[in-house]
Amino acid sequence: MAIVDETAETAEDTQKGKFLTFSIGKEAYGFEIKYVTEIIGIQEITEVPELPVYVKGIINLRGKIIPVMDVRLRFKKVAIEYNDRTCIVVIDIHDISIGLIVDHVVEVLVIPPENIVPPPAVKTGFHNRYIKGIGKVDNEVKLLLDCDKLLNDEEVDTLSVSLE
Amino acid sequence: MDIVGEIVISEAMVTKTLPNYIKKVQGIAGCTILGDGGISLILDVNGLLTR
Numbered sequence: 001m002a003i004v005d006e007t008a009e010t011a012e013d014t015q016k017g018k019f020l021t022f023s024i025g026k027e028a029y030g031f032e033i034k035y036v037t038e039i040i041g042i043q044e045i046t047e048v049p050e051l052p053v054y055v056k057g058i059i060n061l062r063g064k065i066i067p068v069m070d071v072r073l074r075f076k077k078v079a080i081e082y083n084d085r086t087c088i089v090v091i092d093i094h095d096i097s098i099g100l101i102v103d104h105v106v107e108v109l110v111i112p113p114e115n116i117v118p119p120p121a122v123k124t125g126f127h128n129r130y131i132k133g134i135g136k137v138d139n140e141v142k143l144l145l146d147c148d149k150l151l152n153d154e155e156v157d158t159l160s161v162s163l164e
Numbered sequence: 165m166d167i168v169g170e171i172v173i174s175e176a177m178v179t180k181t182l183p184n185y186i187k188k189v190q191g192i193a194g195c196t197i198l199g200d201g202g203i204s205l206i207l208d209v210n211g212l213l214t215r
Contacts (some may be wrong), residue, residue, distance in 0.1 A: 046203040048182070050189045058183065058195065060203050065195060067183045096185050151185065 019109050019135065021142055022089065022102040024072050029102075030109065030135060030142045035091040039105055042086040059099060061090065068099035074150065075130075093147050100150075109142070111135040116144065167209055179206055 019030035020039075040061070045068055047057040054073035058065050068088060073079055085104040090097060116133040132146040177196040182189065193208035 044202065046195070046205065048186060048189060048192065048205065051186060055186065058186070058203055060197055060201055063197065065180055065183055065197075065203065067185045097183070098185055 017110050017112060019111055019142065019144060020089065021106040021109050022087070022104060023106055024075065024103050025077060028106065028140060028142045029071075030111070030144045031089070031091065031147055032144075033108060035093050035147050036089060037092045037097070038090045040088045040090065040099075041084070042082045042088060042101070056101065059088070061097075061099070064097065066090065066097045066099055068101055069151075070101040071150075072101070072103065091147055093151065096151065098151060109135075109137060111137060111142070111144075177204075 015032075015034045018033040020033050020036050021028055021030045023029070043059055045057040045059055048055075048067075051057070054070050056068050056070050056073075058067050070079070080103070082101070086101060087105045088099040088101055089105065090099050115136045117136070118133055119131045130145055130149050131143050133144045135142040135144050179194045179196055181194050182192065191208055191212040193206045193211070195203050195205050198204055
């Protein structure tokens with residue numbers, strides 16, 4: 001029993017401070033690795049009517065139907081054509097599985113807590129709404145996203161209310 | 165009034181609900197996975213008319 005506990009703890013520990021980094025346009029973003037379940041290439045997306053533009057539709061992930069969101073559109077950036085570097089990062093958060101479309105996945109990085117600073121206090125645009133912290137890696141900065149806020153936004157809430 | 169003009173092919177399918185995250189879209193009853201792995205949305209005709 002004690003051994004089982006130990007391995008469970010190790011799994012938690014090895015995931016700590018690790019971020020999956022990806023890029024959208026010129027910026028580098030990161031998610032905590034614990035949310036990521038898999039990364040797949042772009043595949044056929046079935047559109048569903050009446051959804052916000054950034055929710056592209058649903059995909060069939062080995063028999064499981066999951067929604068996909070285009071992070072680029074989520075951040076109100078210009079849409080680009082999907083190519084062979086476009087990836088769908090499947091994340092699992094609070095029992096919701098969702099695919100996030102990103103320009104391309106870069107790498108998994110370990111960012112120690114002392115290299116993560118809170119986002120600037122100026123309330124400008126999405127940066128403060130969705131960014132949990134800013135990770136410093138060498139000379140670059142990685143914007144660390146708050147998956148929770150990315151998914152649960154007042155826009156989505158309004159949509160579901162207006163349909164009721 | 166005819167709602168459906170002609171049925172082209174009828175097929176028995178297992179209906180799946182849409183993911184919770186998408187919430188309920190009125191007029192869509194759910195979806196189903198086709199033999200080729202594609203997804204087909206299932207219309208809820210009643211919901212379509214009353215929306």
